[in-house]
Amino acid sequence: MYIPAHFAxxxxxxxxxxxxxxxxxLITLTEDxxxxxxxxxxxxxxxxxxxxxxxxxxxxxxxxxxxxxGESLAIVRGPDAYISPSWYAxxxxxxxxxxxxxxxxxxxxxxxxxxxxxxxxxxxxRRLTSKHEAARLASPGQSMPWSVDDAPRAFIEGQxxxxxxxxxxxxxxQAKAKLSQNRPETDIAxxxxxxxxxxxxxNAEAVEHANAERVNGAVKG
Amino acid sequence: MYIPAHFAxxxxxxxxxxxxxxxxxLITLTEDxxxxxxxxxxxxxxxxxxxxxxxxxxxxxxxxxxxxxGESLAIVRGPDAYISPSWYAxxxxxxxxxxxxxxxxxxxxxxxxxxxxxxxxxxxxRRLTSKHEAARLASPGQSMPWSVDDAPRAFIEGQxxxxxxxxxxxxxxQAKAKLSQNRPETDIAxxxxxxxxxxxxxNAEAVEHANAERVNGAVKG
Numbered sequence: 353m354y355i356p357a358h359f360a361x362x363x364x365x366x367x368x369x370x371x372x373x374x375x376x377x378l379i380t381l382t383e384d385x386x387x388x389x390x391x392x393x394x395x396x397x398x399x400x401x402x403x404x405x406x407x408x409x410x411x412x413x414x415x416x417x418x419x420x421x422g423e424s425l426a427i428v429r430g431p432d433a434y435i436s437p438s439w440y441a442x443x444x445x446x447x448x449x450x451x452x453x454x455x456x457x458x459x460x461x462x463x464x465x466x467x468x469x470x471x472x473x474x475x476x477x478r479r480l481t482s483k484h485e486a487a488r489l490a491s492p493g494q495s496m497p498w499s500v501d502d503a504p505r506a507f508i509e510g511q512x513x514x515x516x517x518x519x520x521x522x523x524x525x526q527a528k529a530k531l532s533q534n535r536p537e538t539d540i541a542x543x544x545x546x547x548x549x550x551x552x553x554x555n556a557e558a559v560e561h562a563n564a565e566r567v568n569g570a571v572k573g
Numbered sequence: 574m575y576i577p578a579h580f581a582x583x584x585x586x587x588x589x590x591x592x593x594x595x596x597x598x599l600i601t602l603t604e605d606x607x608x609x610x611x612x613x614x615x616x617x618x619x620x621x622x623x624x625x626x627x628x629x630x631x632x633x634x635x636x637x638x639x640x641x642x643g644e645s646l647a648i649v650r651g652p653d654a655y656i657s658p659s660w661y662a663x664x665x666x667x668x669x670x671x672x673x674x675x676x677x678x679x680x681x682x683x684x685x686x687x688x689x690x691x692x693x694x695x696x697x698x699r700r701l702t703s704k705h706e707a708a709r710l711a712s713p714g715q716s717m718p719w720s721v722d723d724a725p726r727a728f729i730e731g732q733x734x735x736x737x738x739x740x741x742x743x744x745x746x747q748a749k750a751k752l753s754q755n756r757p758e759t760d761i762a763x764x765x766x767x768x769x770x771x772x773x774x775x776n777a778e779a780v781e782h783a784n785a786e787r788v789n790g791a792v793k794g
């Protein structure tokens with residue numbers, strides 16, 4: 353991925369993106385070409401030199417049976433949005449502006465290991481469930497946390513036999529947070545207002561956060 | 574991609590996803606392994622047997638210089654969301670339920686062609702701008718459509734020299750709309766309510782729409 357210096361994502365941004373993300377596209381190169389599946393993953397930064405992603409696929413999904421050649425790639429996406437030049441103060445000032453696309457993403461490269469092992473998979477399922485139920489219960493209007501133990505044991509064992517575990521042993525991570533850091537400070541308020549007006553608070557907040565130090569510094573100065 | 578029959582996306586769903594989508598991950602296999610970039614694309618279904626995607630990358634982005642080996646892959650993502658078993662009527666009825674992840678995605682495979690040609694690129698930039706400005710202006714609180722002609726011509730020519738055009742001549746599309754169609758009709762209302770309570774109207778509407786015929790049919794019956 354092409355990462356100009358002003359769009360390089362710091363370790364804190366990468367850690368938060370990987371820890372909180374929902375589902376990521378896992379892409380493997382096989383003898384039959386590129387194969388991809390969207391999968392929820394757990395990120396464990398304490399494993400090996402660069403951490404690991406853990407997940408699972410349906411047993412009927414051929415991707416785990418076809419050996420992954422070389423490094424595999426998990427693409428983790430944060431917010432992304434079209435940025436209109438009409439939002440820039442610079443549009444009225446001199447007009448030398450063009451549209452762009454903001455986005456946050458991490459490209460997680462690693463060696464893919466298959467765990468066809470119900471005990472391994474059950475551990476991952478329990479941890480994924482805890483992660484996503486906790487995120488859900490933090491929203492308003494949600495009740496009744498669900499846990500694996502709420503279902504009949506025989507049913508769970510059948511479900512576990514129908515899935516296969518995957519581990520991506522991370523070799524390197526490329527991460528980009530392209531959030532208008534290359535725009536003059538005077539353009540930031542217009543971008544945030546334009547995104548908010550579209551109801552896109554997630555992208556508005558990302559731009560605000562990524563430029564807070566610079567913009568607040570400018571205001572103070 | 575593994576696509577059980579009940580999750581196969583029909584042509585209308587694929588056409589709408591590709592026509593309206595924002596940015597997609599373009600993954601190419603190169604001598605240096607897998608490389609990916611998130612790019613806005615135009616979809617033209619009238620080209621060749623399966624249509625084409627058109628876009629552009631920064632000239633400084635190495636991906637276009639490294640020959641793509643075999644088919645490249647553009648991953649177009651629709652809505653996706655964690656689905657809690659607590660939302661299912663079946664949870665209270667018999668408890669044989671587990672969490673899942675809903676998502677809509679198209680895997681667009683094709684041959685990648687590079688167009689290092691300012692006139693070709695300008696045409697794509699104009700069409701991309703029209704597409705995304707039109708989508709923006711359909712939102713409330715947006716004004717002032719922007720067009721390439723609003724900027725000084727010398728500035729635009731400089732910008733065009735800094736980007737390179739890409740065409741993905743589509744060879745095949747795999748598409749999946751995993752929107753709870755495998756759940757009993759009695760579970761659908763709970764899923765829609767649970768997603769809405771989280772403020773996720775996009776996923777709620779996707780589930781409602783994908784199951785409308787079945788659920789409404791059941792109500793009538």
